[in-house]
Amino acid sequence: MAAPELISLQSLEGRLLFAVPKKGRLLSASLNLLEGADIQFKRENRLDIALVKNLPIALVFLPAADIPTFVGEGRVDLGITGLDQVQEHDAGVRELTRARRLSNEWSPDPNAKPQGCETVMELGFGACRLQVQVPAKGEYVESKDLIGKNIGTSFVHLAKEYFARLEAEKEGLTNGDAAAFAGRKLRTKIIELSGSVEAACALGVADGIVDLVESGETMKAAGLKAIDTVVDSSAILIKSKAPSNPAMVELIAARIGGVITAQKYVLCQYNVPRTRLGDATKITPGKRAPTVTSLEEEGWVAVSAMVEKKRIAPVMDQLTQVGATDILVLDIHNTRSS
Ligand SMILES: Nc1ncnc2c1ncn2[C@@H]1O[C@H](COP(=O)(O)OP(=O)(O)OP(=O)(O)O)[C@@H](O)[C@H]1O
Numbered sequence: 001m002a003a004p005e006l007i008s009l010q011s012l013e014g015r016l017l018f019a020v021p022k023k024g025r026l027l028s029a030s031l032n033l034l035e036g037a038d039i040q041f042k043r044e045n046r047l048d049i050a051l052v053k054n055l056p057i058a059l060v061f062l063p064a065a066d067i068p069t070f071v072g073e074g075r076v077d078l079g080i081t082g083l084d085q086v087q088e089h090d091a092g093v094r095e096l097t098r099a100r101r102l103s104n105e106w107s108p109d110p111n112a113k114p115q116g117c118e119t120v121m122e123l124g125f126g127a128c129r130l131q132v133q134v135p136a137k138g139e140y141v142e143s144k145d146l147i148g149k150n151i152g153t154s155f156v157h158l159a160k161e162y163f164a165r166l167e168a169e170k171e172g173l174t175n176g177d178a179a180a181f182a183g184r185k186l187r188t189k190i191i192e193l194s195g196s197v198e199a200a201c202a203l204g205v206a207d208g209i210v211d212l213v214e215s216g217e218t219m220k221a222a223g224l225k226a227i228d229t230v231v232d233s234s235a236i237l238i239k240s241k242a243p244s245n246p247a248m249v250e251l252i253a254a255r256i257g258g259v260i261t262a263q264k265y266v267l268c269q270y271n272v273p274r275t276r277l278g279d280a281t282k283i284t285p286g287k288r289a290p291t292v293t294s295l296e297e298e299g300w301v302a303v304s305a306m307v308e309k310k311r312i313a314p315v316m317d318q319l320t321q322v323g324a325t326d327i328l329v330l331d332i333h334n335t336r337s338s
């Protein structure tokens with residue numbers, strides 16, 4: 001058997017670096033997206049870098065939480081991660097910048113490349129909410145009841161900003177006054193936890209937590225209830241502000257966009273009497289416009305239009321009601337539009 005090809009820094013040269021979550025909730029949907037975009041690679045066992053065979057790209061498998069740092073610093077050009085992770089990273093950068101400014105360590109570098117990442121598109125998976133949660137049968141009703149208490153979380157920077165803002169509001173300071181919540185000494189204690197955050201209240205480590213909720217099962221099982229949402233998150237494609245190959249970033253974004261549209265829509269085809277065409281196309285206006293072709297049969301037309309997958313059942317019911325027949329629904333494998 002041939003030995004796996006060793007990946008050296010030279011072999012990465014000229015390749016666009018694309019970060020993908022190495023494990024966890026976003027991994028499998030991310031891999032599906034890469035497959036749909038025909039990004040071909042073989043990931044060797046225990047290697048976190050894979051060279052793409054058919055494009056000048058290298059995939060870098062990283063923890064979802066670290067991807068905003070790599071992309072934001074311009075070390076990696078593109079990445080897939082959660083909006084929650086990007087916002088947590090950005091809150092961390094704000095905290096560091098404030099601290100440096102306060103200690104007079106900070107001065108702008110005129111030659112510095114632009115830092116930070118930009119959202120290219122939402123990817124349609126990984127939906128979850130970062131929420132403030134408290135014991136369901138406890139004394140806390142709203143977030144401000146937790147001011148001065150202990151909060152367990154893996155999202156320390158977002159939690160600090162959230163409670164700083166609450167504390168400022170309680171003192172009558174307004175959002176407009178930046179100093180009102182930036183860099184304040186917090187009365188609320190934010191305790192960093194790296195997992196199983198939901199156990200913190202029952203074990204007496206925290207009075208409330210800031211943690212992710214998807215189905216709500218974990219929260220319910222731990223006897224918690226949500227009292228506020230800090231971030232409404234889903235997976236996003238992000239790019240560096242100074243990518244090494246902007247044209248390749250565009251190409252990958254277009255391919256991924258096509259796959260997402262294909263996953264979201266189906267193609268609906270049907271025949272309808274020409275007299276009812278107006279009613280029918282109101283039901284299926286298509287993404288841009290429906291395609292209408294004449295049928296050999298006098299007075300009938302054939303229509304095809306893209307319809308959002310989640311709406312297809314009621315759309316078929318309504319089409320039947322306006323006299324459409326021979327309704328077909330077809331999966332779309334891939335799409336591309338400008
Ligand atoms: N139910 C969920 N719980 C946690 N994260 C979710 C959930 N659903 C979607 N996500 C998204 O998945 C991202 C990665 O979370 P996940 O816990 O899978 O990461 P991980 O790299 O395995 O981290 P960890 O080892 O800390 O669990 C989250 O930041 C969030 O955007």
Ligand SMILES: O=P(O)(O)OC[C@H]1O[C@H](OP(=O)(O)OP(=O)(O)O)[C@H](O)[C@@H]1O
Pocket residue numbers: 194195196197198211212213214215216217218219
């Ligand atoms: O609302 P649900 O669908 O129940 O999902 C939410 C749970 O999933 C995540 O934890 P994960 O399973 O990733 O493990 P962790 O607690 O070790 O991070 C999150 O931190 C919640 O605990």
